[in-house]
Amino acid sequence: MKRTRLEESTCSIARSLDIIGDWWSLLIVRDALRGIKRFGEFQKSLGIAKNMLTSRLKLLVDEGILILQPASDGSAWQEYVLTEKGQALQMVLVALSQWGNEYLFADDECGSVLVDVKNQQPLRKLSLIAGDGRELSPQDVELKTP
Incomplete structure (x- = not known):
């Protein structure tokens, strides 16, 4: 098919x-x-x-x-x-990785973690930010199609 x-x-x-x-x-x-x-x-x-x-x-x-x-x-x-x-797909992979770590591993399991090369610290969780700087929830976003 x-x-x-x-x-x-x-x-x-x-x-x-x-x-x-x-x-x-x-x-x-x-x-x-x-x-x-x-x-x-x-x-x-x-x-x-x-x-x-x-x-x-x-x-x-x-x-x-x-x-x-x-x-x-x-x-x-x-x-x-x-x-x-x-290279711009890195943001997509970071989002998938963070989602997977939050929802797909048991409390006693550890998934891979993305870290900042310079400081070796985990990346801050991605969030949706409005043009005016407000952090948005899923309810604050809608998909507009032509």
Whole structure:
């Protein structure tokens, strides 16, 4: 069964999920943010089948989230590097990580924690902030579509 594309949707969430809505794509971006650049490194880290990884990397390159460039060490290999568009997904991954830590681990479990490189302190929980600086609750936000 062929997947329905959402690229024509007027909803920005739907369009975003059309590109990054499967877990492999976001895990590839996560690994790229951690410095992984080569096909074999992604495969080893994720345990993903080669054909699946190939298709996900192609989509991320086609969508301008990754670029493929010659290896930085001068070897014949190529490396996948995040673009500015790809780096901007870090905020999405931080939100998912913080949500997961709050709701998906038992009290006696510990999940991975994102920390500030300089101070090695956990990041402050993301929040919704209005243009005038007010912190917003879910009830204070609505989705407007054209």
